[in-house]
Amino acid sequence: MAGTSQVVLRPKTTDEVSAILKYCNERKIAVVPQGGNTGLVGGSVPVFDEVVISTQLMNNIISLDDLSGVLVCQAGCVLATLEDHVSAYNLTMPYDLGAKGSCHIGGNIATNAGGLRLLRYGSLHGSVLGLEVVLANGEVLDCLSTLRKDNTGYDLKHLFIGSEGTLGVVTGVSILCPQKPNSVNVAFLGCDSFSRVLDTFKQSKQQLAEILSAFELIDAASMLTVKENLNLSSPIEDYPFYVLIETSGSDGNHDKEKLDRFLEHLMETGIVENGTVATEPTKIQNIWGLRERLAEALMHDGYNYKYDVSLPLSKFYGLVEAMRERAGAATIRVIGYGHVGDGNLHLNLTTSEYRQDVMDLIEPYIYDWVSGCHGSISAEHGLGFKKKDFIYHSKSKSAVSLMKKMKHLMDPNGILNPYKMLPSD
């Protein structure tokens, strides 16, 4: 999605952001906060003539306390740069994303980024300790605490995590970085059915427990996509489902022992059909590539209908099957992959070019299906501009009504990222 704005401002300081917002608010000029602009639902892109406020030049790392693990930085720091910085102190960022090379931490906060480590380190609502935010009228809200515990009044920072820039512009972040693991291992397994995938998940929680750091699904159609479009190859023969399990821990020998015992149990009980373990970085990277390069592989088909939903695990793969039955004949492929450990499915369909008849087969059917299972129509991508009118499929009327009241309270002139997240009704 490309925007049409004529003005992009690149402030360096919080005071500059404050001055911009004060000016715009007084004149009722709409603004769009923009980080690395890596979002998938058009949240950081101007719709009409909004002024873009880019955090690109706000990229200072302010402090790192290597004992508590608390990092404080400006909103425009790139995730990969932060990972490199904390890594030198034996720490790691509590989240990881495919877009890490260009996404900004401020944008990650504004969109409540999920990603690959959520299973282990939890959501940003747990990791973010403090925020500095400039409100619509230019007022600076200082909640940039570095404390793990602070029960003095409402914890306002949570308002801004995942609010897609509609309540304020995040300028500073304080975040808790866990210890960097000494040992990372990856297992890649083949399963005969999705119910075996769930059995594998149950066993992994019991046997790998504290060292489990990712549990990802790749279905056969996904594997075919990276084989056909990127010429990648699988380390094991063909199965209907593949599971990528990552462990991270402080003792390589202990981790390997747990993983070997776990795999042995899975093979003996017939839960998995085949599997391989990678401990060398290159082999690990190759296996992760099968999962991480799926988005890239899909683009080779032409047009990609992308969906990112949360579902109860018992319904997780049912949606892929239902969609394949409904739209399979009209598309090149219907594939399902994602973070089983978080209940987060990425469902993708492709055609050589955009087709309205295919879109009509998908929407609103998919949202009704997800809603029928009490799932979420956007697990981690947000609503942005593209999905905002589907909010009622995942949120109650009373909840949306309260959201609108809060938006009006905090941005009475409606200058902050209008036309995003909240429905137009």
Place this chain on the structure above:
Amino acid sequence: MAGTSQVVLRPKTTDEVSAILKYCNERKIAVVPQGGNTGLVGGSVPVFDEVVISTQLMNNIISLDDLSGVLVCQAGCVLATLEDHVSAYNLTMPYDLGAKGSCHIGGNIATNAGGLRLLRYGSLHGSVLGLEVVLANGEVLDCLSTLRKDNTGYDLKHLFIGSEGTLGVVTGVSILCPQKPNSVNVAFLGCDSFSRVLDTFKQSKQQLAEILSAFELIDAASMLTVKENLNLSSPIEDYPFYVLIETSGSDGNHDKEKLDRFLEHLMETGIVENGTVATEPTKIQNIWGLRERLAEALMHDGYNYKYDVSLPLSKFYGLVEAMRERAGAATIRVIGYGHVGDGNLHLNLTTSEYRQDVMDLIEPYIYDWVSGCHGSISAEHGLGFKKKDFIYHSKSKSAVSLMKKMKHLMDPNGILNPYKMLPSD
């Protein structure tokens, strides 16, 4: 603190809570939501003639998904009952409190309870997946999601976590329960100085990493308190500082090996002077008793001036020393203990009975001291009635101003737990 209310209502259902609030809101009758009434700052106690809404009869467990670990229950369930329930499915509650035998999960949410497992499982903002809340006007806000990821609109549930019943009455909770550890070990160590305690913490993060589940401090004056007042005995000889480290993991042998290696390193490098490891439940319980029974031991002295603050680790014990110098001579004792792992100090002073001159030595000195280090004047106990006017010591004017606007938006008649949390100015 004892209240003076004449009316206590014990609804069984959300609809009943809704009817009560609708009635009270229309007539501008103030209410106090009350769980197990175990708070320490008077948050759940009526100040004048407020109607008490007790969640005592709302104690149904609604569902438990043993694969995802999601528990859904009514707000009045007692924490220990929930722990017993999920324990049968090899899960554990993500927090643990001394008051577990009587506190209600709804009250824990409303006060953002911290407790003994925060170091491992993080805060309730990360663990709570959904809430059902009755708003001031009786409207039921259904955010009782069971999903780990849901980025559709503002995540309203966070508003109510830690809001001490001033924005709504929590009636239903959905919470993520981690796998129950197979193996729990405790080490009890003696250190010569507080800087050695911090060295020990640093080493524990590196070497115990994913199995570290508690890092607690007991100073010599605290040890003397349980010895003198409860006749408990220490498993090691006398030191200025004691550290209690708990590990929880899935493999007892691995955990023991990590812990032994860690202790060996600490002894060899002289970071700790002496230490003992407990693996049997009785011995573990005895060691935990030294820490958990401190509140009880203090009561034997007569009057207890209790403080619960968050501080940067470099300043953590400085407050105890400053207070001892200032008020030591006027008191029976000044002791410091708490969750070093979370930066959370419990500072206590005792006299045989309440003395205003001693109080004048403590307050506002202590709040100024904490504020000077950018700490929190209430780490986990909340502000309630007793501490609300000190909120500016930990929160900025712009933050408190926004809190008040939100309170007015959501409770325009001010019926929900008035006189609590927000300052009277």
